Amino acid sequence: xxxxxxxxxxxxxxxxxxxxxxxxxxxxxxxxxxxxxxxxxxxxxxxxxxxxxxxxxxxxxxxxxxxxxxxxxxxxxxxxxxxxxxxxxxxxxxxxxxxxxxxxxxxxxxxxxxxxxxxxxxxxxxxxxxxxxxxxxxxxxxxxxxxxxxxxxxxxxxxxxxxxxxxxxxxxxxxxxxxxxxxxxxxxxxxxxxxxxxxxxxxxxxxxxxxxxxxxxxxxxxxxxxxxxxxxxxxxxxxxxxxxxxxxxxxxxxxxxxxxxxxxxxxxxxxxxxxxxxxxxxxxxxxxxxxxxxxxxxxxxxxxxxxxxxxxxxxxxxxxxxxxxxxxxxxxxxxxxxxxxxxxxxxxxxxxxxxxxxxxxxxxxxxxxxxxxxxxxxxxxxxxxxxxxx
Amino acid sequence: xxxxxxxxxxxxxxxxxxxxxxxxxxxxxxxxxxxxxxxxxxxxxxxxxxxxxxxxxxxxxxxxxxxxxxxxxxxxxxxxxxxxxxxxxxxxxxxxxxxxxxxxxxxxxxxxxxxxxxxxxxxxxxxxxxxxxxxxxxxxxxxxxxxxxxxxxxxxxxxxxxxxxxxxxxxxxxxxxxxxxxxxxxxxxxxxxxxxxxxxxxxxxxxxxxxxxxxxxxxxxxxxxxxxxxxxxxxxxxxxxxxxxxxxxxxxxxxxxxxxxxxxxxxxxxxxxxxxxxxxxxxxxxxxxxxxxxxxxxxxxxxxxxxxxxxxxxxxxxxxxxxxxxxxxxxxxxxxxxxxxxxxxxxxxxxxxxxxxxxxxxxxxxxxxxxxxxxxxxxxxxxxxxxxxxxxxxxxxxxxxxxxxxxxxxxxxxxxxxxxxxxxxxxxxxxxxxxxxxxxxxxxxxxxxxxxxxxxxxxxxxxxxxxxxxxxxxxxxxxxxxxxxxxxxxxxxxxxxxxxxxxxxxxxxxxxxxxxxxxxxxxxxxxxxxxxxxxxxxxxxxxxxxxxxxxx
Numbered sequence: 058x059x060x061x062x063x064x065x066x067x068x069x070x071x072x073x074x075x076x077x078x079x080x081x082x083x084x085x086x087x088x089x090x091x092x093x094x095x096x097x098x099x100x101x102x103x104x105x106x107x108x109x110x111x112x113x114x115x116x117x118x119x120x121x122x123x124x125x126x127x128x129x130x131x132x133x134x135x136x137x138x139x140x141x142x143x144x145x146x147x148x149x150x151x152x153x154x155x156x157x158x159x160x161x162x163x164x165x166x167x168x169x170x171x172x173x174x175x176x177x178x179x180x181x182x183x184x185x186x187x188x189x190x191x192x193x194x195x196x197x198x199x200x201x202x203x204x205x206x207x208x209x210x211x212x213x214x215x216x217x218x219x220x221x222x223x224x225x226x227x228x229x230x231x232x233x234x235x236x237x238x239x240x241x242x243x244x245x246x247x248x249x250x251x252x253x254x255x256x257x258x259x260x261x262x263x264x265x266x267x268x269x270x271x272x273x274x275x276x277x278x279x280x281x282x283x284x285x286x287x288x289x290x291x292x293x294x295x296x297x298x299x300x301x302x303x304x305x306x307x308x309x310x311x312x313x314x315x316x317x318x319x320x321x322x323x324x325x326x327x328x329x330x331x332x333x334x335x336x337x338x339x340x341x342x343x344x345x346x347x348x349x350x351x352x353x354x355x356x357x358x359x360x361x362x363x364x365x366x367x368x369x370x371x372x373x374x375x376x377x378x379x380x381x382x383x384x385x386x387x388x389x390x391x392x393x394x395x396x397x398x399x400x401x402x403x404x405x406x407x408x409x410x411x412x413x414x415x416x417x418x419x420x421x422x423x424x425x426x427x428x429x430x431x432x433x434x435x436x437x438x439x440x441x442x443x444x445x446x447x
Numbered sequence: 448x449x450x451x452x453x454x455x456x457x458x459x460x461x462x463x464x465x466x467x468x469x470x471x472x473x474x475x476x477x478x479x480x481x482x483x484x485x486x487x488x489x490x491x492x493x494x495x496x497x498x499x500x501x502x503x504x505x506x507x508x509x510x511x512x513x514x515x516x517x518x519x520x521x522x523x524x525x526x527x528x529x530x531x532x533x534x535x536x537x538x539x540x541x542x543x544x545x546x547x548x549x550x551x552x553x554x555x556x557x558x559x560x561x562x563x564x565x566x567x568x569x570x571x572x573x574x575x576x577x578x579x580x581x582x583x584x585x586x587x588x589x590x591x592x593x594x595x596x597x598x599x600x601x602x603x604x605x606x607x608x609x610x611x612x613x614x615x616x617x618x619x620x621x622x623x624x625x626x627x628x629x630x631x632x633x634x635x636x637x638x639x640x641x642x643x644x645x646x647x648x649x650x651x652x653x654x655x656x657x658x659x660x661x662x663x664x665x666x667x668x669x670x671x672x673x674x675x676x677x678x679x680x681x682x683x684x685x686x687x688x689x690x691x692x693x694x695x696x697x698x699x700x701x702x703x704x705x706x707x708x709x710x711x712x713x714x715x716x717x718x719x720x721x722x723x724x725x726x727x728x729x730x731x732x733x734x735x736x737x738x739x740x741x742x743x744x745x746x747x748x749x750x751x752x753x754x755x756x757x758x759x760x761x762x763x764x765x766x767x768x769x770x771x772x773x774x775x776x777x778x779x780x781x782x783x784x785x786x787x788x789x790x791x792x793x794x795x796x797x798x799x800x801x802x803x804x805x806x807x808x809x810x811x812x813x814x815x816x817x818x819x820x821x822x823x824x825x826x827x828x829x830x831x832x833x834x835x836x837x838x839x840x841x842x843x844x845x846x847x848x849x850x851x852x853x854x855x856x857x858x859x860x861x862x863x864x865x866x867x868x869x870x871x872x873x874x875x876x877x878x879x880x881x882x883x884x885x886x887x888x889x890x891x892x893x894x895x896x897x898x899x900x901x902x903x904x905x906x907x908x909x910x911x912x913x914x915x916x917x918x919x920x921x922x923x924x925x926x927x928x929x930x931x932x933x934x935x936x937x938x939x940x941x942x943x944x945x946x947x948x949x950x951x952x953x954x955x956x957x958x959x960x961x962x963x964x965x966x967x968x969x970x971x972x973x974x975x976x977x978x979x980x981x982x983x984x985x986x987x988x989x990x991x992x993x994x995x996x997x998x999x
Contacts (some may be wrong), residue, residue: 071847086569087569087570087659087662087663088569088662088663088666090643090689090692091643091662091666093643093692094642097827097828098803099826100803100827100843100844101843101972102803102825102827102842102843105842106841106844115692127569127572273876277576277577277578278575278577278578278941280577280578281574281576282560282564282574282576282577283556283560283576283577285828286577323603361820414553415553415556415577415578415580415581416553418581419581419585
């Protein structure tokens with residue numbers, strides 16, 4: 058039975074009243090049935106429908122749909138307080154982590170200057186493992202966590218995990234390369250100063266990768282289409298890579314300037330080239346890892362490490378292989394320059410093509426979705442106080 | 448028959464007693480022992496790294512179908528071509544990983560953007576930004592994953608089912624449509640998850656053009672599924688009207704009420720001595736209804752000792768093994784009226800208040816009516832037909848009417864008892880498990896016998912009336928088809944529902960007759976009851992008693 062209720066004074070146009078109250082719903086609806094569902098959920102019952110002189114809520118919704126012009130709401134605002142705000146601290150931490158092996162290497166040389174080359178090689182191997190672990194860890198800091206709900210960026214599945222491990226191992230190999238290569242030269246193992254510059258530069262790579270992600274996401278929100286997004290993204294990748302190269306160059310110059318014993322002459326153009334090639338390759342690998350392309354990152358890093366190892370073998374083995382004289386004529390840095398440079402040159406166009414796509418800038422899945430708040434009392438809002446009687 | 452209950456995994460938030468819920472499935476298996484119920488996994492894995500997008504003519508064909516699909520979503524004049532586009536995509540999506548890999552590539556995104564911009568529908572009102580294109584592309588890829596589900600092409604999957612029953616949302620409807628298309632399996636649809644108020648499939652991309660596109664997709668897909676269904680089952684007459692609006696054929700639409708009154712459902716015991724309003728509300732409603740708060744304040748003007756308890760309209764356990772706790776425990780106690788024993792919560796109030804919720808459904812109303820307490824509900828959704836003359840309906844959003852109804856009921860214990868008993872009887876009749884089982888059995892047999900959903904698919908039953916319904920239910924198959932289809936056919940078991948096993952003798956108490964005994968306690972008006980104040984402390988670790996909370 059319906060409780061008796063005094064008739065209400067009705068306004069001039071009850072439909073207009075309803076329209077004003079539910080304007081958002083009516084503007085964003087794609088179908089009259091959506092308006093009808095929204096009206097029912099908002100508590101528009103048969104009485105209110107009858108007051109609007111309609112037979113049922115469907116007819117009322119059709120009138121509202123016809124009277125209100127369509128307008129779709131704006132997308133959600135871009136997440137301003139993303140990892141972009143926290144990039145400096147993470148980059149510094151990454152730089153410190155990457156600097157630790159070189160510091161340990163320098164300490165070994167300072168404490169035991171006459172340590173055997175084998176001990177130093179073992180220390181370099183440990184340093185490479187540390188680098189690889191650090192690269193794997195920093196790649197997990199932002200994005201790339203596999204989430205149960207799509208859309209997950211590609212490369213976050215189990216296959217992506219192993220590819221990321223390969224890429225991290227390649228990063229470790231490339232970073233430890235300038236520490237190991239002087240042994241092949243037969244002379245005095247170089248001091249770990251310039252390798253330390255390269256390693257500390259990985260902090261800058263971390264910063265650049267975060268900046269690149271941030272730029273991609275903001276352009277994704279601002280661009281009016283895929284073509285415009287591509288146009289906007291064209292200068293971003295060179296800028297990020299150049300930033301990293303400049304940072305590594307500055308660090309190397311600084312290290313050379315303050316190095317005790319200042320032997321400037323043995324760090325010539327060849328060494329600069331080798332340092333730059335390694336930095337370029339590392340920057341690309343980090344960017345690809347961050348944007349969900351672990352396959353390309355792993356291929357590039359592994360090609361650099363493998364190519365350098367191959368060239369080293371060519372140079373060291375007493376076989377009449379083509380190009381051996383050229384490699385032997387220069388220092389071991391030529392091996393690094395050739396290996397890393399070739400890999401980076403091959404990786405650069407690939408990265409360029411992959412990273413200007415909008416698909417590379419999907420937001421990382423934000424962990425598991427919140428549990429439905431229907432079961433359990435903890436999700437319930439406490440009722441504290443009712444209104445006072447009037 | 449082998450009946451595949453299609454529920455996608457993201458329908459886990461559905462109420463348990465609604466079709467597709469855990470309780471409902473258990474009830475169906477108990478009540479219809481002559482059928483075998485399958486629960487296929489509909490979620491195809493996302494594209495792996497090894498899945499390459501197809502090349503050449505297959506790629507062009509898939510992209511053409513995808514373009515037709517997007518155009519059907521973006522252009523209202525073309526919306527009738529959505530089923531054709533879907534079926535074309537399904538036909539061409541044979542190796543399962545190819546379609547997701549193709550939809551992830553940029554060519555598909557560009558196609559989506561171009562077609563979307565050229566549309567004139569509500570989704571194309573505002574030009575989509577690059578982020579909208581990306582979100583819509585991902586969401587469509589996810590929504591189309593049932594096309595690649597292994598269940599559809601596995602010989603032991605969809606081809607071996609005799610009937611699909613869609614109990615989930617859009618993904619389940621898509622799977623049923625494809626099972627019909629590819630293998631000629633007819634389907635019945637429980638449409639409660641296909642209504643426009645439901646969220647769009649997959650991860651909702653938030654507000655914006657992408658959401659509009661996805662809403663168009665779910666609406667058109669629901670229209671197709673409801674139109675193709677052999678039998679559409681609505682949970683109430685209200686839902687039936689909605690489904691007919693959404694494309695269901697009125698001749699094939701029936702009402703199958705949730706079997707809420709399944710198992711022993713004893714009435715709640717005596718009323719609490721203090722006049723108490725039990726306010727059933729959605730647990731995730733952050734801002735409680737201001738109209739209800741205002742009404743409570745008005746009622747408290749007449750009853751200063753009034754207590755208000757808010758609790759979630761969670762359904763009670765289907766077959767409580769313990770006797771009614773409200774009959775043995777002192778119901779006048781604090782919020783822990785049930786004392787940690789599972790049982791109905793409605794006994795804690797003199798009057799049960801059911802204001803309009805976001806998603807009005809018949810389940811909470813039926814639960815409340817089954818308790819034998821009088822129910823005051825707002826006239827929204829199925830409340831009018833469920834409550835009928837056995838409760839009090841108030842217009843929604845009208846605190847004065849709500850307060851008047853509550854005050855009148857609190858003043859009149861006889862009317863309370865009368866209406867409560869009538870409501871219980873009505874609920875027992877409307878939501879009886881036996882009636883529901885009969886309806887469901889008839890729906891399945893009719894679907895199998897009379898309405899082959901896809902007559903062009905070339906199954907033995909392609910012609911109506913070619914095979915009697917008993918052909919399927921008796922488990923007799925042509926040679927080599929699949930012996931032993933009917934697992935319990937021929938065992939001579941009666942087709943009636945199986946009774947609950949653990950049914951305590953004390954639960955078979957006689958129903959309360961129309962009389963004063965359920966409420967003949969202290970008069971709530973004259974008895975001041977306990978002093979107002981916070982109730983006994985709720986132990987923090989115990990989840991059950993804290994379902995109740997004192998308002999003041």
